[in-house]
Amino acid sequence: xxxxxxxxxxxxxxxxxxTRVNVPPEMQCLQTADAALSDFASRYxxxxxxxxxxxxxxxxxxxxxxxxxxxxxxxxxxASAERFESxxxxxxxxxxxxxxxxxxxxxxxxxxxxxxxxxxxxxxxPTGCDDASERLGEALRGRETxxxxxxxxxxxxxxxxxxxAILESALSPDEGSAVLPxxxxxxxxGATVPLLREIVRADRGxxxxxxxxxxxxxxxxxxxxxxxxxxxxxxxxxxxxxERDRKQLHLIRDVLAANFVAPxxxxxxxxxxxxxxxxxxxxxxxxxxxxTAEFVRxxxxxxxxxxxxxxxxxxxxxAMQSGYAHHGSFTAAFARQFGYSPKQVRRPCxxxxxxxxxxxxxxG
Numbered sequence: 052x053x054x055x056x057x058x059x060x061x062x063x064x065x066x067x068x069x070t071r072v073n074v075p076p077e078m079q080c081l082q083t084a085d086a087a088l089s090d091f092a093s094r095y096x097x098x099x100x101x102x103x104x105x106x107x108x109x110x111x112x113x114x115x116x117x118x119x120x121x122x123x124x125x126x127x128x129x130a131s132a133e134r135f136e137s138x139x140x141x142x143x144x145x146x147x148x149x150x151x152x153x154x155x156x157x158x159x160x161x162x163x164x165x166x167x168x169x170x171x172x173x174x175x176x177p178t179g180c181d182d183a184s185e186r187l188g189e190a191l192r193g194r195e196t197x198x199x200x201x202x203x204x205x206x207x208x209x210x211x212x213x214x215x216a217i218l219e220s221a222l223s224p225d226e227g228s229a230v231l232p233x234x235x236x237x238x239x240x241g242a243t244v245p246l247l248r249e250i251v252r253a254d255r256g257x258x259x260x261x262x263x264x265x266x267x268x269x270x271x272x273x274x275x276x277x278x279x280x281x282x283x284x285x286x287x288x289x290x291x292x293x294e295r296d297r298k299q300l301h302l303i304r305d306v307l308a309a310n311f312v313a314p315x316x317x318x319x320x321x322x323x324x325x326x327x328x329x330x331x332x333x334x335x336x337x338x339x340x341x342x343t344a345e346f347v348r349x350x351x352x353x354x355x356x357x358x359x360x361x362x363x364x365x366x367x368x369x370a371m372q373s374g375y376a377h378h379g380s381f382t383a384a385f386a387r388q389f390g391y392s393p394k395q396v397r398r399p400c401x402x403x404x405x406x407x408x409x410x411x412x413x414x415g
Contacts, residue, residue: 067113069102075258089120091203092277098144098176100137103193104129104188114255116264121206124198124268124369129193130252131188141180141230143204145218147275148172149239149247149314153195160295161231164339167353169389171243171275173235173282173340174322175204175222180230198250200272207276214276221282235282235340237284238349242278244390246271282364290334299324300338303331307343311350351375352388359396366393 055404071087086092102113111129118124131153139157148155150170152389157174158166159182166172176183177286185226188195208215222233246267253264292300321331336342343348355373358364364372385393 064105064107064132065148067104067106067111069115069125072114072116072255074262075261077258078262086117086120087124089117091206092117092123094142094144094203095123095201096203097140098142099185102127102135102187104135105133106130107132116261116268118268121203121319122268122272123201124250124264125201126198126250126253126264127187128194128196129188133188135185135187137185138181139176139183139185139232140318141147141176141183141232143178143180144174144176145202145204145207145222146172146174147200147202147272148376149198149200149243149271151198151247151251153188153197155197155226157183157232157234158186159183159232162301162338164232164234164236166236167349169239169244169348170236171239173218173222175231175233177233180232183232196251198247198271199267199408200275202272210274214279217279217282221279225327237282237341237345237391238388240273240274240278240281241387241390243271246274269295290330290337292338294332296326296334297338299326300334303335303343304339304346307347308350311347311354312372314347348384349388352385355381355385355393356389356396359393 060115074086102115104113104127106129108130112126113129114126116124116126126395148166148171150166150172151342152169154167155172161182164172164174207218250264250267250271253267254260255264268318290296303324306320307314317331318328321328324331326334330344335346351373357368358369358372362369366382367378370378373381375381375384382393389396
């Protein structure tokens, strides 16, 4: 199951292009049809441009697994030196995007969605909705490591009625905006973190490892759908947001992002935005897919994660600089968010390699 070598594009830079991981001949009996020739595969290929990154490291991966006629998995682990940008075209595909490191930005005339490491994003573009673009591989944020499951929406609705109903609730559009993208973002479900590491580490050239990666992808989908309630709206109503509401909410998010160590009081922000406190809380969750508290906590922990990778400061010092008065609270929040302790993140190790180092230590 050979894959093309990275193409050297000049100097020490290599082009890491999206590579299809073919079903090993030994495993073809497990598929009733060639998933890469399915209608859904054609829709996936029309969804965006093929992934392509430029890197100084030729040994990394940008792989696509056609797992079934209803699901495709992309696995990316590359030290990107340039951004990848592509328009996104509505194909009735629901994307479960699991970000380990790096950042993804999606934007259109409807607004924008930005997700930084680590987080999970549910993204749905109905057929006919082409007003979106994707940006990946921001060099200043280091490694671009993530897994995405692209699923046929109709198939998902048939898999489990309960999960389908919650998905519909979580991704329900604003009134009059049925053809706009719909999305929810939030922290990783804890059980998905080890699955993501195993998928990233799987050897694409080993037939047995292909079977392993496929099994882990299905388990990842199972865990996500089993916990899909985490992405559902927390109140029974769905607010109709005006253009002014959206603009004010984006400004509030920017204020919280700039002052996450000591954020302003929400009632004060609500008064400045011309809305009541309850509407601010509900509308923020509805527009950005997470509460104000979850957003601030994520900003703090992402900042701390960056300091752990790039500085020699003590963990307690980093906790204080990130807005945590108590070392124990910081350590517990960090472990819940990332699935490993702060002491396991020290430069030059990236999150994706932590599991490999642990395995090496055990075998040694």
